[in-house]
Amino acid sequence: MSTGDGVSSNGHEPSVHDVVVVGAGFAGMYALYTLRGLGFDAVVVERADDVGGTWYWNRYPGARCDVESMQYSYSFDPELEQEWEWSERYSGQPEILRYANHVADRYDLRRDIHFETTVQRVDWDEDACRWVLQTDRGTYRARFVVMATGCLSTTNVPRFDGAETFAGPTFHTGNWPHEGVDFSGLSVGVIGTGSSAVQAIPVIAAECRELTVFQRTPNYTVPARNQPLDPDEQAHWKQNYRELRAEMFAQRAAMVQRLPDIEDAAKDLGEQEFNERMEERWEVGGFTFYRAFGDVVLDAESNERVAQFVRDKIGEVVDDPEMAAKLTPHNTIACKRPCLDTNYYETFNQPHVHLVDVSATPIERISPAGVVVDGTEYPVDAIVYATGFDAMTGTLLRMNITGRGGVRLADHWDAGPRTYLGLGVAGFPNMFTVSGPGSPSVLSNMIPSIEQHVDWIARCLVDLRERSTTTIEAEPDAEAYWVDHVNAVADLTLYPTCNSWYLGANIPGKTRVFMPLPGFPPYVEICEDVASDNYRGFALA
Structure with missing residues (x-):
């Protein structure tokens, strides 16, 4: 943890930035590219030694995307679309990882990515209105944190006797x-x-x-x-x-x-x-x-x-x-x-x-x-x-995140994950989740979902900068409404009828709440409407 004088526990000065992005998969890379282009001082911390996220770790035999190659790709740069050649209808893990590396090289992303850096604690400093991230490589301080940690990034290993x-x-x-x-x-x-x-x-x-x-x-x-x-x-x-x-x-x-x-x-x-x-x-x-x-x-x-x-x-x-x-x-x-x-x-x-x-x-x-x-x-x-993941919430909860008043995210989510739009959490100002619980995420093509989330967050940060606004935070009533909305939409379908990882049913003791929101276009429309209505449901201070 950082000490009272702002010095990291390893004796070095904290690394101070506008934004710290956690994760260097497709979400983290696009967040860095976008925020850097908008003039923000942004860095990425990543526990792996290179980019790729899920495609860095999941190298098992036969690993392959189930979204067709021409659609499982970035849309933000027409030149990138034209220059990259896919070889198969469904790309295998090695090809997708090569694509991720090509993107990192093409936009010189690695110079702002701190690899082999594991986040151990994330604490909101109420006096300074800053986040303090303690990692195994030192301390970071930032006004905003973007959690680009992926939906399927913490493995589930059953506890078998012997x-x-x-x-x-x-x-x-x-x-x-x-x-x-x-x-x-x-x-x-x-x-x-x-x-x-x-x-x-x-x-x-x-x-x-x-x-x-x-x-x-x-x-x-x-x-x-x-x-x-x-x-x-x-x-x-x-x-x-x-x-x-x-x-x-x-x-x-x-x-x-x-x-x-x-x-x-x-x-x-x-x-x-x-x-x-x-x-x-x-x-x-x-x-x-x-x-x-x-x-x-x-x-x-x-x-x-x-x-x-x-x-x-x-x-x-x-x-x-x-x-x-x-x-x-x-x-x-x-x-x-x-x-x-x-x-x-x-x-x-x-x-x-x-x-x-x-x-x-x-x-x-x-x-x-x-x-x-x-x-x-x-x-x-x-x-x-081949026992899957602690989906959507596992990685976030393992980072020991505390918000206002020292409230732990694990306690706030004790009865299941609660977010507003899958983007913000009440009591955790200036923290954004990419493809978080309550967003279409795993029920959609992930890269378009990622781009939509990152674009929304980037627009929000620009608006806050132009208004000289210090913090943005999901309001408790809006968060409660959104949780009810996601459940109501899910209950119109047959999705909740199975004991699936959509509900967290594969993790012993995990509260069963349907986490993703069915329906990508209506969700995008709601997000745009919220932003256009002065970020309705968020408290701006």
Whole structure:
């Protein structure tokens, strides 16, 4: 912590700035670029040794974006759009990380990014109206803090008895070794069947001697149909980027689909027309599958019909009926993060791939030799935890943030995360969250969401500077209203019907509150209206 005379605990003077941005992923890089261009003294602190955020850490086999490459990219600079060439319909982690590095190089961002710097405490100094950030490299003081920490940046590692006794190596998909892992000749256990597992399992299976997957909840996944990006398609996007970007921003998830959204009801179609539409979208692949009807996440009957189509596909793809039954989900489809795959279900037809159902009889413990379930030990040489993240709030809460009166953010969020617009928190002046709880974030294409958030924050800081305003802070009533609004919108859908990480249900003891807001365009309109109405719901001092 900083001492009373303003000297850092390591004996050095604090680093003083207008803005400190926490995180050097796509949000942090764009925030730095934007704020620097507006004349603010801004720096970024980042715990990794380079840029990329989630794409820096998530290097597991098969890691790939589920938003198409031409849309998962920055829109702020037409020259950047034209010069970068994507190679696949869905870019893999190495290519996305190269893109992030290209952006950092092109705009000379690294000179204002302090790498290998972990934030340990963040405290509001009420007398000075400044934030004090204590890191393992020293102290920072800033008028504003922008938390660009990402929605999926704190890994969730379940606490299994005996885990520390396992004799072999263990890995988490969200914190993969940068030098890679060679599974050749090994027996591998993968715990989890969520998004990262769906991508990793086919790739690991192709390399290892034997693969055992421990599945608590079977997952719906549809084919991605990834392939090399057609040069003509890339040229079409580059020639029409402005119109296509505008179309993206008008879509509920900020993505343009390969087939048009159809707004009729799945339950109303005849059998032949329903199956023809579903088959077409299954073959095209990607999220366009879920845009075949307007009520997939709104109406239980329609949802069940679409879910049954996927269940039938699993039965067609998986040869062993018993294996197919284990892999078949029976919950609501799309209420968890929808998965896109390349040969996921097909992988379980291979004789060296095994599936252990741990829903009724959970993993008992980890032994030195493997994983024990219901008294049976499954020997493995290596364990991969594909167990996800403490989503949206985990990283923020681990930074020990205190606001006015020394109130801890962890206490303010004890009953679930509370924000206004996903941008500000009552009692925490001059602190902004990018893609925070209460914003569309993970229910949308993240880069357009990031750009919208950063642009709003930048406009706000310019307005405050021009008005000589010292602080901006979400009002408690506005925050309470927004929490109710997000819940009301979510309750119109089927999203809350699943125990998903959208609710924090994957973290033991975490309060279950639906965190993201469905619907990108209405959210953008509300944000613009709030800013134009003298930042309605925020207290300016």
